[in-house]
Amino acid sequence: MTPFVFGKIAEFENFTNREDETELLQKLFKALNNVIVISPRRWGKSSLIKHATNQLLGIDSEYRVIYIDVFNIRTEEEFYQEFASKTLKVGYSKVEDLLVKSKTLFQKLIPKMSFSPIPESEISLSFDWEEVKKDPTEILNLPQKIADAENFKLIICIDEFQNLNTFDENLAFQKKLRANWQHHSKVGYCLYGSKENMMQIIFNDKAQPFYRFGYVLNLEKIKADKWLSFIQRRFNETGKAIGKDDSRLITELVHLLPYYVQQLSQISWFYTENICTKEIIEKAFDDLINQLEPFFIRETENLSNQQISFLELLLNGSLPINSNENIKKYGLNSTANIAKAQKALLEKQIIRKYSNKFEFIDPIYGVWLQKSYFKSR
Ligand SMILES: Nc1ncnc2c1ncn2[C@@H]1O[C@H](COP(=O)(O)OP(=O)(O)O)[C@@H](O)[C@H]1O
Ligand SMILES: [Mg+2]
Numbered sequence: 001m002t003p004f005v006f007g008k009i010a011e012f013e014n015f016t017n018r019e020d021e022t023e024l025l026q027k028l029f030k031a032l033n034n035v036i037v038i039s040p041r042r043w044g045k046s047s048l049i050k051h052a053t054n055q056l057l058g059i060d061s062e063y064r065v066i067y068i069d070v071f072n073i074r075t076e077e078e079f080y081q082e083f084a085s086k087t088l089k090v091g092y093s094k095v096e097d098l099l100v101k102s103k104t105l106f107q108k109l110i111p112k113m114s115f116s117p118i119p120e121s122e123i124s125l126s127f128d129w130e131e132v133k134k135d136p137t138e139i140l141n142l143p144q145k146i147a148d149a150e151n152f153k154l155i156i157c158i159d160e161f162q163n164l165n166t167f168d169e170n171l172a173f174q175k176k177l178r179a180n181w182q183h184h185s186k187v188g189y190c191l192y193g194s195k196e197n198m199m200q201i202i203f204n205d206k207a208q209p210f211y212r213f214g215y216v217l218n219l220e221k222i223k224a225d226k227w228l229s230f231i232q233r234r235f236n237e238t239g240k241a242i243g244k245d246d247s248r249l250i251t252e253l254v255h256l257l258p259y260y261v262q263q264l265s266q267i268s269w270f271y272t273e274n275i276c277t278k279e280i281i282e283k284a285f286d287d288l289i290n291q292l293e294p295f296f297i298r299e300t301e302n303l304s305n306q307q308i309s310f311l312e313l314l315l316n317g318s319l320p321i322n323s324n325e326n327i328k329k330y331g332l333n334s335t336a337n338i339a340k341a342q343k344a345l346l347e348k349q350i351i352r353k354y355s356n357k358f359e360f361i362d363p364i365y366g367v368w369l370q371k372s373y374f375k376s377r
Contacts, residue, residue, distance in 0.1 A: 003234035004266035010047040016230040017222045025052035032188035034214025040361050041194035042259035065155045066090045070163040084139045085125040091146035140180035147186035154187045161191040162198035174209040221256040242276035255363035296368045310341035
């Protein structure tokens with residue numbers, strides 16, 4: 001058994017902290033308020049939402065939950081299919097019920113359903129796309145209709161929501177969603193995504209259909225102190241040990257990014273026979289950087305020289321960032337050039353702005369540039 005989990009949803013004993021966020025989400029879910037959760041990737045949105053909904057389901061049988069990931073949905077049509085089939089499945093677990101009820105649920109659209117012969121099987125659902133395109137309201141109101149008819153409350157969680165922005169005619173599409181969803185009294189929507197700038201535009205820009213659709217939770221990182229007991233406990237449970245300061249070192253090396261805290265803990269745990277030490281953690285960290293190097297090299301190949309110079313300035317330059325001295329030293333030529341490089345790096349999700357400062361979205365990329373790339377130039 002390995003005590004640390006990364007790259008998949010952390011739940012149950014793998015989930016830690018976030019008590020305040022969990023409580024807040026529960027309250028919002030219970031009241032069926034819509035909620036939007038924003039943070040960079042790998043900070044724990046999907047895990048937090050799974051955790052909070054698991055808890056809600058555990059204490060209140062009135063609620064049901066569905067999860068839709070827009071990450072690999074590319075068209076409006078695919079979205080409707082996924083939306084409708086997940087909703088039908090959560091409403092009716094028995095195929096017979098579903099067949100009977102679907103007659104009352106659809107008046108205009110006629111869904112084609114097929115079932116694989118195995119019991120508790122997946123249904124697959126399709127519609128006449130031309131009909132849906134003319135009027136998707138029946139699909140979009142399906143959750144409300146089913147929740148009402150079957151007397152439950154439904155939370156619909158949609159992950160990587162900003163991907164809707166890449167659909168054809170996405171504004172018109174989003175208008176349809178909002179126009180219908182905002183009337184749902186039995187359904188709460190939880191919409192979350194990792195592309196912060198796109199999420200901010202979707203929900204905070206007046207011109208956008210989803211402007212002020214719900215409560216916006218900008219997720220922060222988990223504080224260092226909160227990680228320590230988790231790391232120590234996971235070591236102890238597997239017959240190993242790690243001190244408080246060394247646990248802290250793990251969280252510091254990876255700038256508290258939850259995914260990396262788990263990954264670096266895992267590598268350190270792996271190298272530890274009995275008691276983890278500073279030397280072990282440093283070795284584990286070198287290992288981690290080496291594992292990531294191919295990605296970092298590829299990432300860097302996609303940057304212009306000016307963008308790379310800006311990253312170097314960000315790591316080594318003195319403040320204020322666009323001083324004449326910096327412009328000269330890092331070969332950026334003008335403040336206009338700095339602004340251009342910043343904009344491109346923000347769009348490429350290499351950096352983000354946080355309390356008026358720029359920081360690397362992937363902190364280890366910064367470490368690698370510093371330790372390896374700029375050193376060897
Ligand atoms: N509350 C948490 N407790 C423990 N580990 C976490 C927590 N949140 C995130 N992680 C770690 O970070 C990784 C990424 O989390 P995830 O929920 O997929 O983030 P996101 O959805 O924001 O990209 C998880 O696989 C896990 O290793
Ligand atoms: Mg996620």
